[in-house]
Amino acid sequence: MRTAVIRSQERTVDGHTGVGGEDLRDPGDPRAVAPRDARELSRQFFRRLAELEEGTREYQYARNTLIEMNMSLVRFAAGRFRGRGDDMDDVVQTGMIGLIKAIDRFELSREVEFTSFALPYIVGEIKRFFRDTTWAVHVPRRLQELRVELAKAREELSSRLDREPTVAELATLMNISEQQVIEGQIAANGYNSSSLDAALTGDGPEHGESVLADFIGVEEERLALVEDFHALAPLMAELSDRDREILHMRFVEEATQAEIAERLGCSQMHVSRLIKRIITRLRTGMLGELGCA
Numbered sequence: 001m002r003t004a005v006i007r008s009q010e011r012t013v014d015g016h017t018g019v020g021g022e023d024l025r026d027p028g029d030p031r032a033v034a035p036r037d038a039r040e041l042s043r044q045f046f047r048r049l050a051e052l053e054e055g056t057r058e059y060q061y062a063r064n065t066l067i068e069m070n071m072s073l074v075r076f077a078a079g080r081f082r083g084r085g086d087d088m089d090d091v092v093q094t095g096m097i098g099l100i101k102a103i104d105r106f107e108l109s110r111e112v113e114f115t116s117f118a119l120p121y122i123v124g125e126i127k128r129f130f131r132d133t134t135w136a137v138h139v140p141r142r143l144q145e146l147r148v149e150l151a152k153a154r155e156e157l158s159s160r161l162d163r164e165p166t167v168a169e170l171a172t173l174m175n176i177s178e179q180q181v182i183e184g185q186i187a188a189n190g191y192n193s194s195s196l197d198a199a200l201t202g203d204g205p206e207h208g209e210s211v212l213a214d215f216i217g218v219e220e221e222r223l224a225l226v227e228d229f230h231a232l233a234p235l236m237a238e239l240s241d242r243d244r245e246i247l248h249m250r251f252v253e254e255a256t257q258a259e260i261a262e263r264l265g266c267s268q269m270h271v272s273r274l275i276k277r278i279i280t281r282l283r284t285g286m287l288g289e290l291g292c293a
Contacts, residue, residue: 030068038069042114045069046106050276053269054257066103067096073115074099077122081130090148091126097155098125104159109280146184149174162256235285243278250275 033041045062052059074095081091102118110117153173157165171178236244249255249263257275261268 030065031071033069035072038072039113039115041069042066043108046108046114050108051269053267054272055268063103067099070099070103070114070118071096073118074122077119077126080123081126091129093148093152094129095122095126097152098122100155100159101125107276143183146180150181150184232282235282238285239278239281243274246271246274247278 045066049059049062049066052062074092077098078088078091078095082088098121099118102114102121105121106114106117150170153170154165157169157173161169165173167178167181170181174181236247239247246260246264249260250257255263257268257271261271264271
């Protein structure tokens with residue numbers, strides 16, 4: 001249960017700059033950086049991360065350094081859940097998943113401190129961990145631990161591959177057999193959840209009693225999108241054919257940046273910059289429509 005989500009890499013500042021990029025200050029041991037210094041260093045590393053191509057050594061260095069520099073956020077959030085009876089190492093490791101999600105989704109253009117952006121992700125993952133730790137049937141401790149490690153590995157690979165990992169890929173990362181991965185997936189079915197048909201009073205729906213499902217409304221998500229689509233229509237019309245094609249490939253066909261780059265005949269980093277430029281233009285236009293610009 002003590003397998004870390006992030007494995008530290010050898011740190012050398014040499015080679016961690018790119019064309020047009022600024023030199024990254026070597027933070028030494030990122031985990032020892034004071035929170036005040038971590039905020040400023042994080043901004044520098046996020047700026048550099050936005051310029052780098054995913055999957056490169058430089059990108060991984062910047063991303064891993066950001067993770068380790070901000071581990072104090074996870075420890076802070078995990079401290080709120082002491083006394084729950086669970087191993088705090090498990091709680092911290094679960095919080096790390098939230099930190100990784102926050103780092104992968106954060107943009108400096110949001111004009112918000114990373115700490116404020118990241119804490120809801122971290123706390124959300126920890127709460128989900130506690131919500132899901134009641135077992136409906138007896139499951140051996142070995143499989144309980146395997147299930148947690150499997151969830152971490154799936155999160156890491158999904159972020160890296162931009163898709164759901166296969167059983168073989170999970171087995172390779174975790175250094176276990178495919179059969180063990182399958183056992184871990186089956187073990188996850190041992191978690192308990194309340195049935196929507198469970199009676200809130202009396203003997204159940206067959207006796208005319210209320211059940212939980214009676215009190216759950218149906219939310220039509222498409223209705224919430226109508227206003228956004230209405231505002232986007234004229235903004236989309238102003239885009240070039242190429243920009244619209246890029247958006248279609250990314251958000252309709254759900255193609256990865258690498259796949260788009262191959263089809264356009266350019267680098268993945270260039271595609272990333274194009275998408276950010278297009279989204280920024282649309283966001284600015286949307287805010288203008290709402291009177292927030």
